[in-house]
Amino acid sequence: MRKYKKLLRYLFAKYSNTGYSNKPLEFSSLKERAETISIGELTKMVKEHNVVSLNKDEISAIMRLVNAKQGRNDVVTLNFKGFKEFFMQAAIYIYSKEPNALSHLPLLESVRKLVECFHGAAKRRGENTLLYEEPDTTTFGDQDLLKELNKVIKKSPDYPLPEGYHKVAEKEPLFEHKLKPSLNFCITEPYRIAAEILDEIVFAALNTHILESAVKYKQVHKVVPDIWRPQKDLLPTTYMDAVEKKIKTPNNIVKTPIRKREGTPKKITGSMKLAIAKLPKEMKDIGVEVASKVVEILDAVEAGRYFTINKKEVKNRAMKLREEYEQEAREASKEKELKRRLRHQVLKEQVEEQHKKDREMQLEAWRREREIKQRYKALVVRERMERDAAKREFLEFKNKREEEFRKAQGEEERRRKEEMAKRVKDSEQFFRHKKHEMVGLVNSR
Numbered sequence: 001m002r003k004y005k006k007l008l009r010y011l012f013a014k015y016s017n018t019g020y021s022n023k024p025l026e027f028s029s030l031k032e033r034a035e036t037i038s039i040g041e042l043t044k045m046v047k048e049h050n051v052v053s054l055n056k057d058e059i060s061a062i063m064r065l066v067n068a069k070q071g072r073n074d075v076v077t078l079n080f081k082g083f084k085e086f087f088m089q090a091a092i093y094i095y096s097k098e099p100n101a102l103s104h105l106p107l108l109e110s111v112r113k114l115v116e117c118f119h120g121a122a123k124r125r126g127e128n129t130l131l132y133e134e135p136d137t138t139t140f141g142d143q144d145l146l147k148e149l150n151k152v153i154k155k156s157p158d159y160p161l162p163e164g165y166h167k168v169a170e171k172e173p174l175f176e177h178k179l180k181p182s183l184n185f186c187i188t189e190p191y192r193i194a195a196e197i198l199d200e201i202v203f204a205a206l207n208t209h210i211l212e213s214a215v216k217y218k219q220v221h222k223v224v225p226d227i228w229r230p231q232k233d234l235l236p237t238t239y240m241d242a243v244e245k246k247i248k249t250p251n252n253i254v255k256t257p258i259r260k261r262e263g264t265p266k267k268i269t270g271s272m273k274l275a276i277a278k279l280p281k282e283m284k285d286i287g288v289e290v291a292s293k294v295v296e297i298l299d300a301v302e303a304g305r306y307f308t309i310n311k312k313e314v315k316n317r318a319m320k321l322r323e324e325y326e327q328e329a330r331e332a333s334k335e336k337e338l339k340r341r342l343r344h345q346v347l348k349e350q351v352e353e354q355h356k357k358d359r360e361m362q363l364e365a366w367r368r369e370r371e372i373k374q375r376y377k378a379l380v381v382r383e384r385m386e387r388d389a390a391k392r393e394f395l396e397f398k399n400k401r402e403e404e405f406r407k408a409q410g411e412e413e414r415r416r417k418e419e420m421a422k423r424v425k426d427s428e429q430f431f432r433h434k435k436h437e438m439v440g441l442v443n444s445r
Helices: 005-015 027-034 039-050 056-068 080-094 105-122 143-155 187-207 270-278 281-302 311-443
Strands: 163-177 211-224
Touching: 005 039, 027 080, 039 056, 056 080, 080 105, 143 163, 143 211, 143 270, 163 187, 270 281
Parallel strands: none
Antiparallel strands: 163 211
């Protein structure tokens, strides 16, 4: 995975912190989001690169597996180290299923196949594919000179390198489809040769192998620039030319047509740069000038001219056309800004008018609400007064009835007592009269 580290860093930086969030974040939260990639952002990356054999549930499962392997409790985000592991695990999972199964090959082939899938998707969208085509590209040194030096170093490893460059050794995997040496005890040499020839025939006809691949690593040398050393004597780098973004112009601007020269203008080739790099330091400026003149002569011969073009005049004419184009762009931008300000003023007036109407409607609503509250309060007071008056009348009526009841009860008690006293008195007179009668009767006898 070290070979694709720059590519993975580019993908991680491109898709991390791209998810929508309407919550205000602090600087620490922004830093954390920039250093991690979420499951939604991974799903977006997979979808944009047309990896249809990996759905969201499988992405979540691989993410949990990677985080558990790293000892992280997070199940919704990955750091860059986890992202590299995720990319490898996803490649293994995708190309372990038919019809694109690569389980019989080393893991590197699955990763390489997934990188090719991403490369094709990026190319169809018109994006820059430099990191896919040259994962080891760098911003240091001259790229054409690096390519030329790498070609030369393959033929002669002891080739003396110019100042500012050095050789590094790398292991390049080689796949051989042959029978294993451990099978020598049961397979003779003729059968071995026949099986290998049959494998070559099947591969030529069906683009597949019948023998298991064996991986061997070959040590190769590669030229890289010295990053820690200032390279003032080298040719200027053109690394950013391949990834330069095109400037989008407004649709209402008419570009001034520029007459193209016949053929493609030549540049200083890698072999010329290699020859310049061999020159002593004091001769390199002269070598660059001579190479430029040679390129101009070749360009003129291919165009059928007997003279070279004065670059200063071409540059002045191009600068003039560019200034005219920029002037038109500025005028269009001013007109667009004027329209925007006018539209902003109209919208502002409409908003203020609508705000005024809303304020009046709100005041009217408050006034009506206050009137309703006052009416309700007066109604409540009146109902309370009527209720208190009814309560007083009820209490007076109750007290009056209780007083009448007490008077009637007292009158009834007095009458009953009088009747009882009268009865007692009548009974005493009756018994007294009977007693006298009995006594008179006894005495008469």
